[in-house]
Amino acid sequence: MAQRQLLSSEARDALYGSFESGQILSQPAELENYDRDASELRIVPELVVKARCREDVQKLFELANRFDFPVIPRGGGTGLAGGCLASQGGVVLSLEEMSRIRLVDEKNLIAVVEPGVITETLKNSAREKGLFYPPDPAGLDKSTIGGNAATNAGGPACVKYGTTRDYILGLEVVLPNGHLIRTGVNTRKGVVGYDLTHLMVGSEGTLGVITALTLKLIPHPEAVAGMAIVFPDMAKATRAVGAVMGAGYLPFAIEFMDHRCLHLVQDQLPFPVSGSEAMLLMEMDGPEAQVAEGIKAMGNICLESGARRLLPAANDEERERLWEVRRAVSLRIHDTAGLYMSEDVVVPISRIADLVAALPALEEKYDLTVYSFGHAGDGNIHLNITADGPERMPQVEEGIKDILGVVLQMGGTISGEHGIGLAKLPFIAMELSQESLELQKGIKRVFDPKGILNPGKVFP
């Protein structure tokens, strides 16, 4: 990691002269909220600037160029890879106050929003007009649309609806040189020039700062229904996933929890968990009649695939309770583990059971406990790797590397949702060739020749 440089007193003076005092945070108590994301990493920034408009973002870059300090953009701080941390000093640029929904247009099925809009707020605003913004990352009550775009955030609904990328039509971006560009379109289609919009998406705040987004919305589904299904083991559970999708059903969520997770939340479950039982959570949306028929048919397919019990949710409240169990898993793991690392690998759906089956040998080899849950419908598995305490870190990292190697051998990827940021830097070259990394660094240089935007992220 490059040496962290302190802001010069000239730079500080210029910042204080350029922004209102309420826009700058520098006191330790204030900075505490900005030293972290949802990963285990902690880096206290020197200064936070809260932009209120795109001109603020441009002004900050003007100073960053003049005084040569890094700018680290930040949305809701719910990332899991440390991508918004000031690892090389400089100014954290918070976009949380750029949070206006400029437009929800039910005639054209689009929304235009600022980057600091909370994901859930947008979903609700769309809902009020009968529209649907599908992406549902886990932290949607805190994460921002700008952050979702920067990381191409996923979530359970991806299996049917795709990721954040699929809902971004156009962007307004401030480049590291302070200039503003517009990418993409305000319409549902457009093929003029290179697709800078989707290059920005998932670039983890290293190419430009998004100051507005044009989003694609779709009609809101009429109804939702869900159920939990218990299987004797993970292999039977994933076989059921294949059977359901093979029969032409496309639930909007197919989550799974392995036996370790189930045992951990046993007290919240209405049935006793035994042995290596695994659970699926399936939800379907669409027209009322179709949903009712779908849930029934998927239940039968699961029984034919060896399910032990079906637990249909009779109403929204029961559905919510199922999700609470799912969410409780992460919290419990956090509470019980001395050391906790989160990986979010993806393998082809047909290899989920193989991966889960490969874990015990690796657990033994590295003295780890791995809890797996996640999105069975798209093969995106959250591996929660735990050990007794922080002193075990070196061995845990070795174990992670081994696990990621297994994932890649299965035709998978080392990250389906979280991205690289700081946390996955040591592993990116396991997946991407030197040639591919060089191209990407070349693109970075085109956008940010001075390297002032979020330096030290994504590329080793």
Next chain:
Amino acid sequence: MAQRQLLSSEARDALYGSFESGQILSQPAELENYDRDASELRIVPELVVKARCREDVQKLFELANRFDFPVIPRGGGTGLAGGCLASQGGVVLSLEEMSRIRLVDEKNLIAVVEPGVITETLKNSAREKGLFYPPDPAGLDKSTIGGNAATNAGGPACVKYGTTRDYILGLEVVLPNGHLIRTGVNTRKGVVGYDLTHLMVGSEGTLGVITALTLKLIPHPEAVAGMAIVFPDMAKATRAVGAVMGAGYLPFAIEFMDHRCLHLVQDQLPFPVSGSEAMLLMEMDGPEAQVAEGIKAMGNICLESGARRLLPAANDEERERLWEVRRAVSLRIHDTAGLYMSEDVVVPISRIADLVAALPALEEKYDLTVYSFGHAGDGNIHLNITADGPERMPQVEEGIKDILGVVLQMGGTISGEHGIGLAKLPFIAMELSQESLELQKGIKRVFDPKGILNPGKVFP
């Protein structure tokens, strides 16, 4: 346009020495098929090389670098912007013989194909396994998946299913330096590094040559139904589109034809066309019961929005007949016009009627006749601009520029499907800022520092 350079005799000798004789075309009769795409442009290439494997593509780039000649990749030749024409000399690289479907995997809902696979062939192969590859560009019986990816091809189904981009998970690409990279993933998700996959998509063969694609498939819909709806005018027709989508129905196609188009194909219609009547074609897919209910409900919404008549297709044959009418429009325009230019603008759905209403004044000003039809569900309008003969070209181009200006003022884009290629080069700077173009040229230099891949395209 840069001067076209002839291949040196050394380069020719090296090409003949490197490929089998059947792989090289150089006779005028052979080259005739490679001097055109579906636009009006014609440029005879000096030489065509047919690659049979990725090593052939690598070998060709090796020679191109050594002898400094351009390489122009080509799929099915169904583009509408001249993107695959050898406008600066060099070798046309035909990928038509790299046409193997390597895998259609119903467990993981993916396909792995070579770039020369015909779109329809892939759709049929997926269908045989109960799966669906939704993109349906107009020339799907001739266009290739590689070409679809290079141009981010659209089609009627975009309104529900998105464009080709949304179905590309990963690519194998040969770079202009001859090196092979893999982009993206074989899984349904992945966020490792910059999204080179979606940068390649729509780059019109200027950044690299796609030699394999991993595609996302979905379960095949159970049923399809369609109907034609006649309205007294275009304004009422587009109001109906808004009303249908506002009521939560998402047909997979909403096509329209204006009164000019209707009069042109009058003899194929089962009713007399009068005045400024316009027609919509709506199709819905999904579970059988939902489709039946949807068609009925959408018909009623259209009647409430002022439709004059509903023409439901009782079966697949009748449905096909409706599409034949739609397809006949282009052919008839071609037959009747002395000069014919095709634009494919997009405006926000709510502005379609405004754009159509703005056309008569422009027609009068430039002495043109404009036929409009296209994808009403996503605002993508094919404007077929005709005049008496080729001598009218200068005035027609002025008229086109004026029309594109109106489109941009309405918040639209100058191309929803066809791309820039050669044909739209004069207009790209109307839509993209200098700053954006400079970034894109910077990316081009990263991928192709010597400028040997499809030079003179996309950027003026």
